[in-house]
Amino acid sequence: MPTPHTYDYAVIRVVPRVEREEFINVGVIVSCPTARHLEARIELDEARLRAFAPSLDIDALRPYLDAIVAICNGDANAGPIAALPPRARFHWLTAKRSSIVQVSPAHVGRTTQPERVVEHLMQRMVRLPD
Structure with a gap:
């Protein structure tokens, strides 16, 4: 039986007018330290x-x-934050901020297939239902 991994994720949001607190989900960030996996995916509709x-x-x-x-x-052209360890990058990216691009609070999940979590979350949290 495959080993289950615990992961954290946050939903990336576009908040055009911060004062109204209305947003559209445009992506996700997933961190799974035990699988050495940190990934973000964006899809703009x-x-x-x-x-x-x-x-x-x-x-x-x-x-x-x-x-x-x-x-x-961890792209070297992305500045000093990209040089941090993966878990520190996840925490930096999910820190609360008041701007047009925000992230949800972090949530926790478990999976035996960390490489499939991003696609699952994109389907569930970002893309419109068919």
Whole structure:
């Protein structure tokens, strides 16, 4: 029987008007230290974002979302945060902030297949039901 792993995850949100606290989920971050797995995935539904926030500059938003993925990947071009250990990067990325890009509180799960968690969460938390 495969070994179950505990993982933490947070949902990445776009909050066009912070004062209204309305948001659209656009991605997830998953940390599974026992499997040495840290991953972020972003999927922007541009039509949905434009309908939700017509004045939102999606092109200006992209670099901030791309930075999350680069930091998770430990990309050397992503700055000093990307050089931290994976668990520290996860905690830095999930720290509370008041900006157009926010993350949910961290949640915990268990799985025997850590490499499949991101896809499962994207389907459940980000993509619209078919």
